[in-house]
Amino acid sequence: MSTAGQGRSGHVIHPAVDHAPPLAVRGEGIYLVDVEGRRYLDGCSGAITANIGHGVEEVLEAIRRQSSRLTFAFRSQFSNEPADTLAERIGALAPGSLRWLFFVNSGSEATELAAKMAVQHWQERGRPEKTHVLSRTVSYHGITLGALSMSGHVLRRSRFEALLAKDATVPAPYCLRCPLSLTYPGCALACADELQARIDALGAENVAAFIAEPVVGAAGAAITPPRDYYRRIREICDANEVLFIADEVMTGMGRTGAMFAVEHFGVVPDLLVLGKGLGAGYTPIAAVVATDELMAPIRAGSGAVLYGHTLSANPLSAATALAVLDVLERRNLVDNARERGAQLEAALRRLAERHPVVGDVRGMGLLLGLELVADTDLTPFPPSENVTARLVRHAFERGLLIYPASGALDGAGDAVMVAPPLTVEAAEIDALVGMLDGALEALEHELGRPAAQRA
Ligand SMILES: Cc1ncc(COP(=O)(O)O)c(C=O)c1O
Numbered sequence: 001m002s003t004a005g006q007g008r009s010g011h012v013i014h015p016a017v018d019h020a021p022p023l024a025v026r027g028e029g030i031y032l033v034d035v036e037g038r039r040y041l042d043g044c045s046g047a048i049t050a051n052i053g054h055g056v057e058e059v060l061e062a063i064r065r066q067s068s069r070l071t072f073a074f075r076s077q078f079s080n081e082p083a084d085t086l087a088e089r090i091g092a093l094a095p096g097s098l099r100w101l102f103f104v105n106s107g108s109e110a111t112e113l114a115a116k117m118a119v120q121h122w123q124e125r126g127r128p129e130k131t132h133v134l135s136r137t138v139s140y141h142g143i144t145l146g147a148l149s150m151s152g153h154v155l156r157r158s159r160f161e162a163l164l165a166k167d168a169t170v171p172a173p174y175c176l177r178c179p180l181s182l183t184y185p186g187c188a189l190a191c192a193d194e195l196q197a198r199i200d201a202l203g204a205e206n207v208a209a210f211i212a213e214p215v216v217g218a219a220g221a222a223i224t225p226p227r228d229y230y231r232r233i234r235e236i237c238d239a240n241e242v243l244f245i246a247d248e249v250m251t252g253m254g255r256t257g258a259m260f261a262v263e264h265f266g267v268v269p270d271l272l273v274l275g276k277g278l279g280a281g282y283t284p285i286a287a288v289v290a291t292d293e294l295m296a297p298i299r300a301g302s303g304a305v306l307y308g309h310t311l312s313a314n315p316l317s318a319a320t321a322l323a324v325l326d327v328l329e330r331r332n333l334v335d336n337a338r339e340r341g342a343q344l345e346a347a348l349r350r351l352a353e354r355h356p357v358v359g360d361v362r363g364m365g366l367l368l369g370l371e372l373v374a375d376t377d378l379t380p381f382p383p384s385e386n387v388t389a390r391l392v393r394h395a396f397e398r399g400l401l402i403y404p405a406s407g408a409l410d411g412a413g414d415a416v417m418v419a420p421p422l423t424v425e426a427a428e429i430d431a432l433v434g435m436l437d438g439a440l441e442a443l444e445h446e447l448g449r450p451a452a453q454r455a
Pocket of ligand 1: 107108213251
């Protein structure tokens, strides 16, 4: 029987069905420990989720406390204190009038809900024909059918195209490989203006919303647009009466060095979507945050919403998320994300100088990405070479977890994300970078492209 990755372990369906990954038994700070006592530096917070690190006692204590009182009270029969308080706290932190929260259990449910809320907003204003939700060609909004329909993620869509309702059509702000073959700032944000072209093609009267990740995550390994990009997007949305949904499932709750990534860009969305870092891996919880203006016609109109899940706003998850937020605030982890993010980014740039496979370093705060290339002219590797998976494996063998993010180039293209918990300390960044250096060296050796000599 397998314990640490030699084969099957029972009947859980793993990503590679017959190859069970190691059996994790403990989490301690930025480390995970498997059943054989091997420690892994969590250089990507799992799936960019474990924002406060593993095994934080205050959170475990809050879970125990809430469990002994109330774990479930159905939301149409009762409200509960933890969910009420969490909504108040997030609403107070969010910019503008974003203060109305609906809780769900995953990021995918939350992005779908945001689309539904946008559509209901227009229905309540007597505009039922506004139903299209536009999204970008390099994007990921979730794995359920509605969320995947909005996602520009070729690999994750590929088997299920027949079930998907829509396609993602707005070019991504991918300056390294501009889809319009332009260069910033000479491009004058032509990729943002493409949103206008897509709205025109459908007719603004038929478009409900545009959804985008402020920094592209799983589909693009921290593709970060120019700072003025979202102001243009906001202007286009306003001019066309199209709602702007910021999908901050990955970027929210401090990950980029601001509580919400939209703050870096000086815009307020109509709907803000949170997940991952909200529960930080301690509980399944996600949320949509809506503005007063978004909610006003719903409140004045039907006054009712027909969405939600059995466990939406359950008190145990809400209490857990509150404890996570307490840790985030008490330990100034948003500031730490900015400071340690700058250290990590500088170190990754130094790695890129020595490792020819690293074609780009990008991102914000502790959400950083490396794009892997075959040549100095940024030629991508053929997908058959599985370069992303090989780098992830080399890192894993050295006890480092990094996140694969291949496929931004129509299914091709290799990239990884480096995004440790926001609790990471300076010495731990050094350890992470040392292991990554070794993994890159092993990859380049395998590819027959040795790293430059150390200075
Ligand atoms: C930006 C973004 N939106 C939505 C999702 C989907 O979240 P979940 O996996 O919790 O359903 C993800 C997950 O990676 C994400 O990164």
